Amino acid sequence: MQVVHWNGEPTPLVDADDNILVGLGGFPPDRNGSDWQRDVAKPAAEAMRAAAIQIYSLPRWMRKRFQHSTNRRGGHAAKSVGPSMGGGQPYPQNLSHTPRLLAIFSALFALKCFERLAGWGNTLFEAFSPDLFNYYRAKLAEVSANDPRIHLNFPLKFSVFSTATFNFGPATITLPHIDFRNLAWGWCSITALGDYDPDFGGHLVLWDLKLIIRFPPGSTIFIPSAILRHSNTNIRDHEFRFSFTQFTPAAIFRWAYNGFRTDKDVEESKFTTAAEHEQRRRDKERRWKEGIKMYQKWEGPIRTL
Template identity: 70%
Template sequence: MRQVYFDGEPTPFVDADRRILFCLAGSPPDRNGSDWEGDVSVPAAEAMTGAAIDIYTVPRWQRKRAAGEATPRRGGHAAKSVGASMGGGQVKPQNLAHSPRLLAIFAVLFALKCFERISGYTNSIFMAFAPDLWKFYRDTLDAVCAHDPDIIRNFSAKFSVFSTATFNFGPRTVTFPHIDFRNLAWGWCAITALGNYDPDRGGHLVLWDLKLIIRFPPGSTILIPSAILRHSNTNIGRHETRFSFTQFTPAGLFRWVYNNFRTDKDINTSKHTSAAEHEQRKQDRRRRWAEGIKMYRTWQGDVRTL
């Protein structure tokens, strides 16, 4: 494994063809009276702490699991996802189901200036380092929302092109090695680390397939293709806290738009789907990966190579 010292400065990583595979987005520099730590990352962590106390009844919202009780695939920490969903037998996109009380808590979090700034900064880095992929995400979510006004965005269109978010409440978010197989294969997922921990000693992002261990300081964001890169993060100190805020778009939403707002099953079983259409879809599937990675930007400046 190779260790990567990441100090928060935006840094793209390219493959052998100089395509940007993922990006260490970091955080914006403090200037003109702006203090990212004091104005954004610390308030965001405090807001997640308050939300977790409101959501979970167990002290510190981290209980020991009963013998034989399954541990969630990504890790034993507390987490909630919110936003648009498509997959698992759904016949159309829907907002993830939550009680009115939970939805009110999420609405408060999304309305906070700190999360708005995290989302806006992530959006700008995504657009700068992968403009074609960013446009694909933007156009897809715009199409989904235009087709169904009941779909609720987590943030306004100017702040985010992602449909869905997960609040990993921790309080010690340590994930197992995993891939997010329901995300777009060549798409990016944004991970923002928050909390009070020493990034030189723990909380590192591990990209197992690339054999990289990346220093991941609180308040920083990293964008990775989470559906194809097995990833996790290292442990932190016993009395430290680590939260994360992730943003993504399920692959099902892209399929729904590609299918002209129909499911694969609907098209494949419909008597109105012609043999030519079936053949065209087969050819599209064969080309999809190659067309997808064309959305990665070729970088000519200074970069880190894999």
């Protein structure tokens, strides 16, 4: 394994074909009195800590640090919110929560710091992979316009992802896993937050690439989480680490491709012609190759890790 001492500066990681496979997004430079850590990263972490105490109660939330987990992602407290599909949902719909939880999530999304996190993520996504970004934006726009019951976490100008997960910690340390419900060639956005020293823990581990990446609080990284096994290293006992992730389930893209129907509905319909079945078979065979073509070719100097 190779340790990457990343300082938070936007950096592409390319594959053997010079495609940008991973985007180390980092955070924007401070200008005109703006301070990313002071104005965005720290307020977001404080808001997540306050929300976690509201949701779980302080003693229960703190016990999560020491709890053994059977969850494949880890033992930390976490909640997902926003439009999703898969896991039994027959069509895209917002994940179900109590009115109290929805009020807490709405309050988080309304904060300027989370708006800026999402907006910066959009900027990075478009810069690192414009074709993939446009694909995400177009499909989410189609799906949300088709069904007025769908409520996006952010307007599309701030985020092209449908769904978000608040990993409330208090020590968000994920176990090695892949997010198999995500789009195979798609990206998810991971923003690290909290009060921890990135030199001593909280690193992102990309097992298939044999990389251990320093992950400073307030920075964002994009990975194809459905194909790269990933996890985080531990942090010290007195530290706190949260993360805010955004993604779009693959089933939402399939829903749009099918004309707002499921694969089963189309394939079992008596109105689907033999020619349409054949076209779907061909599309399925070439889908991965077409998806990989959305990756941006890197034409700048290659940074030696």
